[in-house]
Amino acid sequence: MRRVKSWGPPLLLLAPSILVIAVFVYGLIAVNVNTSLTDNHTAAQANGVAPISFVGVQNYLDLLASPAFQHSLKNLVLYTVTFLVGTLLIGFVWAWLLERPIRGEGIFRSIYLFPMAVSFVASGVVWRWLLNSNQGEAASGLNRLFQIVGLDVLQNPWWNNITWGIAAIALPAIWQLSGYVMALFLAGFRGIPDELREAGRIDGASEWQVYRHVIFPQLTPVLLSALIIIGHMSLKSFDLIMSISRPSNYQTKVPAVDMYVFKSSYDFASSAAVGAILLIIVAVLIVPYLIHNARKDSGR
Amino acid sequence: MTATAPVAPAELVAARDRRPAPPRSRYSWPRTLRYLALLAGLVIVMIPVYVLVVTSFKTGGDATPSQAWSLPTTWTADNWVLAWDALSPALGRSMQIVVPAAIISAFLGSMNGFVLSRWGFRGADLVFTLILFGMFIPYQAVMIPLNQLMLNLQVPSGVPTLILLHIVYGIPITTLIFRNYYASIPHELIEAARMDGAGMLRTYASVVLPISLPSFVVVLIWQFTSAWNDFLFAVFFSTANTGPVTLALNNLANGAQLQNYGASMAGALLASLPTLVVYIILGKYFVGGLMSGSVKG
Known part of the structure; x- marks a missing residue:
């Protein structure tokens, strides 16, 4: 036992x-929850001029019952699924392709990874152009590119589609983070000892079986790590949506956009409730992931 | 044996001709196919870069739908001048925010990481997990009271508030990276200092800090990049005249009624230059930070 059971200096x-x-x-989470349980919906209340009273979970019930917020939740699910499937699939395939030594590996890795260094706002500028919803004569961006390469049928309104539009905004997110997932998987591949492969081969397994x-x-x-990291990023997504589309x-x-819109109109209670739901x-x-990690740590 | 691996016949024959039964290349992805797939990925990743660069040099007359993907007929630097005028004050403010925030949160993370990994006390793991949770929370869940708190503390909005927030919410990730690093340094080093009678603070200052340079580089890059790219705090705690470059860029790109894509794209490139330069020069450490961000592999 090397551990020193003293509280003073560490603290x-x-x-x-x-x-x-x-x-x-x-502390702030607690205050936020408290605000979300009040009727603080107006600028006068936010500025302390009008009285605020406790309304219990009414704001949550109102939000969950409103079609507008349901639409936000549906969008969040669609966005997250697209984002996760896209990054995990592309990142995994890239890592698999680069797993064995290949000439130029460093270049491929660096270029796949670089969009991660760019802000969502900056990438939003170019993706707003790429995802322009105009078609036919007026098309620019990807729709125009589809025409040039003869794939006119692929033209679509992108983020202006009421049902699937949000999935189009996941495309730049996939562009930015597939390289990151690749780096994670590549480290995973490289961490597997060669003996394991050899053992599989000696047992007569084909390469695919290995x-x-x-x-x-x-x-x-x-x-699991990639799922957690990309998943929680996705749930918090705000920057890209703000820079490609508009809050309105x-x-x-x-939900992250709703939170901002409520706050801008001094509806602090609804804003706080959306934050709490997120x-x-x-x-x-x-x-569960943090607890799992803490257990693994103390068990080593 | 042949049916299971996705191998192009020609490649297979070639491989067989050269070496009798080479155990590695026999089954692996054929080289040509790998290159083609990798190059396709490269092209797709570079498409937005092509658009950014080309559009930023186009004149208004060239920015028509029919010429969307062609090179400029006349190259102009006007967009860059316009973008520079619009963004340069904000670029300066971003530097003022990001540099102190990165340095201070790195030192705090280093102290925490050392204590939590090497000077264990009862409950250290719980404290670490509670700190780590701060890395994952959606900041939307604290934004309303945080706004009030900043008003109450009378921290001026803009640069001072954003420095403070990037330090505070940077603590979990910097603690995580340093903790993982210190967990990997040899026990003997610290034990030796302890034998010599050095207390915890002395051990930290004279033994641990000097060997922390690699981790400091990783943490500083990570904090620099994430604070530079932040938009959420910027929107809530600053205005176009007091905020960082992300906010100014968003105003440049989405503020006007008639969108000037040339200037917006020049602006996007300008705003990305500092982080891209860091990535190109210190790429190795950048990847190190990414890996630490994954908590544990």
Whole structure:
């Protein structure tokens, strides 16, 4: 047992951070939940001029019953599924292609990964142009490119489609983060000892069987990490939607955008409730993962 | 044996001719196919870059739908001048925000990481997990009271508030990266210092800090990039005249009624230059930060 059971000095170093996290994360979450349980819907109340009263979970019930917010939740699901499937699929295939040494590997890796360094706002500028909804004569962006290469049938209104529009905004997100997922999977592939492959081969397995039964199962933890990271990014998505579409556009709204719109109109209670709902959705995903990691850590 | 692997016949024959039963290349993806697939990926990833660069040099007359994908007939720097005029003050403010925020949150993360990984106390794992949760929360869930708190603390909106917020919400990730790094350094190093009678603070300052450089580079790059690219806090806590470059760029691109794509795209490139330069020069460390971001593999 090397551990020192003393509280003094460690706390001295940790104290500033613990205090700050306690206030800015847990304290503010509590205050936010409190606000979400009031009828603080007007500028006068927000400025403390008019009285505020407790209304329980009424704001949550109102939100969940409203077709507009249901549309946001539906969009969030559609966006997240598109984003996850796209990044995991492309990232995995790229990693698989690069797994064995190949000339120019460094160049491929660097270029696949670079969009990650760019802000969502900057990539939104070019993707807004690429995803222009005009078709035919007036088409520019990807629709024009489809015409040039003779795939006119692929022309579509992109993010202006009321049902599927949000999935189009996942395309730039996929463009930006597939390289990241590739890097995760590549590290996973490289972490598998060669002996495992050899053992599979000696047992007479074909190369596909080695992948299917030996290599891929070893990548499950990487898949889990990628799912968690991309999933929680997706649930928080705001920047891309704001820069490609507009907050007032019904077809592309998600809860994070609703939160901003409510806040802008001084409806603090609804805004806080949307924030709390987002937190609950993210926590359902993250908390089991964090507990799982903490257990694994203390068990080593 | 042949039916299971996706192997082009010609490649298979060639491989057989050269070496009798080479155990590796016999089944692996044929090289040509791999290259074709990789090149296709390359082209698709570079399409937006082509559009950005080409459009940023186009004159208004060239920016018509029919010439959307062609090179400019006359190259002009006007868009770049326009974008620079619109963004340069905000670029300066972004630097003022990002540099101190990255440095301070790196030091806090280093202290936390050291204590949590190497000077264990009862409950250290719980404290770490509670800190780590702060990395994953949607900031929407604290935004309303955070706004009120900043007013109450009388932190001026714009640069000072954004420095503070990037430090505070940077603590979880910097703590995580340093904790993982310190967990990998040899026990003996710290034990030796302890034997010599050094207390925790002395051990940290004289033994741990000097060997932390690689982690500092990773953390500084990570914090620099994420704070530079932040838009959410910028929207809630600054205005076009007090905010960072992401906000100014969004105003340039979406503010006007008639969209000037040439200037917007020049602006997008300008706003991305600092992080791209960091990525190109220090790419290795950038990837290191990405990996640490995955909590644990």
